[in-house]
Amino acid sequence: MIMIEKIFAFLFGACLGSLLNVCIHRLPKDLSIVQPSSFCPKCKTSILWYDNIPLVSYFLLRGKCRVCKERISLRYPLVELITAVLVLTLYAYFGLTAIFFKFVFFFSLLVVVSFIDIDYHAIPVYLCFIGITVGLAWSVIETAQILKTTRIIDPLGLPFVKTLRNLMLGFGFTYLFKFFGDVFITVYLSWRKKESIEGEKESLGLGDVDFMGMVAVFMGIKSAVLVFFLAPFFAIIYSVFALIFKRSHLIPYLPYLSLASLTAFFWGDKILRLFFRF
Numbered sequence: 364m365i366m367i368e369k370i371f372a373f374l375f376g377a378c379l380g381s382l383l384n385v386c387i388h389r390l391p392k393d394l395s396i397v398q399p400s401s402f403c404p405k406c407k408t409s410i411l412w413y414d415n416i417p418l419v420s421y422f423l424l425r426g427k428c429r430v431c432k433e434r435i436s437l438r439y440p441l442v443e444l445i446t447a448v449l450v451l452t453l454y455a456y457f458g459l460t461a462i463f464f465k466f467v468f469f470f471s472l473l474v475v476v477s478f479i480d481i482d483y484h485a486i487p488v489y490l491c492f493i494g495i496t497v498g499l500a501w502s503v504i505e506t507a508q509i510l511k512t513t514r515i516i517d518p519l520g521l522p523f524v525k526t527l528r529n530l531m532l533g534f535g536f537t538y539l540f541k542f543f544g545d546v547f548i549t550v551y552l553s554w555r556k557k558e559s560i561e562g563e564k565e566s567l568g569l570g571d572v573d574f575m576g577m578v579a580v581f582m583g584i585k586s587a588v589l590v591f592f593l594a595p596f597f598a599i600i601y602s603v604f605a606l607i608f609k610r611s612h613l614i615p616y617l618p619y620l621s622l623a624s625l626t627a628f629f630w631g632d633k634i635l636r637l638f639f640r641f
């Protein structure tokens with residue numbers, strides 16, 4: 364891969380990150396992501412194009428609005444940087460192929476749902492379903508191409524059938540865990556005669572179940588299971604911190620499922636080999 368391609372991939376990622384910032388900010392409030400153009404949340408001044416350059420403008424403005432000097436959240440350049448690095452990495456893996464765009468789309472959704480979940484402890488329901496729909500549509504196109512070129516067909520091996528099976532298994536096994544988790548919490552609370560802390564009676568939210576369905580569609584059921592068991596390791600570090608410093612046990616879980624998804628995507632095979640060697 365030549366340098367100029369790397370630079371283009373990174374810049375494309377940074378611009379995409381800029382768009383993801385708009386989604387993170389506006390989708391939960393049911394605002395359009397197209398209109399109006401970006402403005403300062405405090406003084407409402409429209410942000411000029413040269414103050415809206417991904418990554419660069421934040422540092423040129425020293426993190427403050429040009430007009431009212433209100434602090435701009437460090438999250439904006441952070442989201443742009445994360446997206447740029449992810450796109451560059453995907454480009455290094457796949458080059459300029461269709462599958463590159465498939466996973467750019469999937470990773471973008473991971474970024475958006477993670478940051479919305481951090482703010483709201485919930486995400487708009489449709490986000491994961493958009494992901495699932497795109498993933499299924501993708502497998503339909505792949506299936507159509509196979510049907511066009513191949514004469515002998517194994518119906519169970521067709522991408523669409525496989526993807527649909529992954530989706531059902533992904534939903535199914537996460538829901539099963541949610542069900543038994545909820546039963547456990549209910550039994551535990553009534554046994555200890557305790558009220559639930561902060562009104563939380565669910566082990567996993569339904570948003571987590573939808574999310575796992577989406578992961579299974581894009582990465583297959585094996586990876587989805589790995590993601591499910593990796594996520595708690597990422598979450599536990601933050602949970603301990605939250606319990607000590609914030610005295611809260613409510614944590615947004617989707618960022619950890621997303622981190623686990625990225626880990627499984629890049630190192631899944633290695634991790635699985637590590638476990639099955641024993």
Ligand SMILES: [Zn+2]
Binds near residue numbers: 405431432
């Ligand atoms: Zn301002």
